[in-house]
């Protein structure tokens with residue numbers, strides 16, 4: 281990691297889906313112990329940016345990526361980079377909670393078990409620690425062997441956070457993680473994020489301007505595949521430098 285705490289560096293990133301250029305030369309960085317919000321109108325490339333950082337876009341046909349992304353000084357698109365290993369370091373949460381249809385315990389230990397961990401003490405400890413960090417241990421500790429699909433949406437999303445944490449990532453990417461949840465569940469996730477940033481770098485795509493201003497340290501505003509403005513969240517919201525940013529945050533478009 282660089283001296284200035286940059287955990288992810290993105291340099292002149294272009295992403296194409298066939299002929300469509302979804303990201304047009306993006307250069308930015310994401311710091312450790314910070315929450316970075318990525319905002320902008322529909323189709324501006326927010327999800328593409330996240331999916332390019334952990335190479336989920338590999339699964340899409342016809343994608344071309346140029347430029348460089350480094351996570352903790354490792355080049356994400358280097359030929360010797362193992363995408364499965366990368367996704368352990370760069371965990372991701374989605375808009376719809378997506379626990380597997382297994383027990384809570386098996387969800388949280390999934391990543392460890394596919395890496396070959398069989399020691400029950402290690403697995404038990406990982407379950408307790410990850411569920412504690414995801415602020416859901418007290419709610420589920422007496423029913424770890426119940427199916428995770430029997431939980432509420434907000435609880436399922438926190439199980440998904442625990443599942444990500446169990447593989448000890450460096451970065452957590454969150455694509456609108458609370459937009460399918462009620463306000464109380466969203467608030468729990470936001471509080472959890474503020475605690476998690478003590479140990480991780482978090483990147484959150486959100487359409488909710490209040491959420492971006494409440495929880496993020498820095499905010500990046502995208503429009504039509506370009507990074508228009510990126511800075512301290514209070515500056516972006518209180519004194520944006522670009523007219524497009526001001527128009528967007530004041531609700532004039534998007």
Ligand SMILES: Nc1ncnc2c1ncn2[C@@H]1O[C@H](COP(=O)(O)OP(=O)(O)OP(=O)(O)O)[C@@H](O)[C@H]1O
Nearest residue numbers: 297300302320321322323324325326327328329340
């Ligand atoms: N798999 C795909 N194949 C082809 N085009 C795609 C694909 N995924 C995204 N795109 C296009 O790339 C552009 C950026 O999409 P992306 O999903 O990154 O935007 P977004 O800002 O996350 O949008 P939203 O807020 O609506 O989720 C859009 O024009 C979209 O139609």
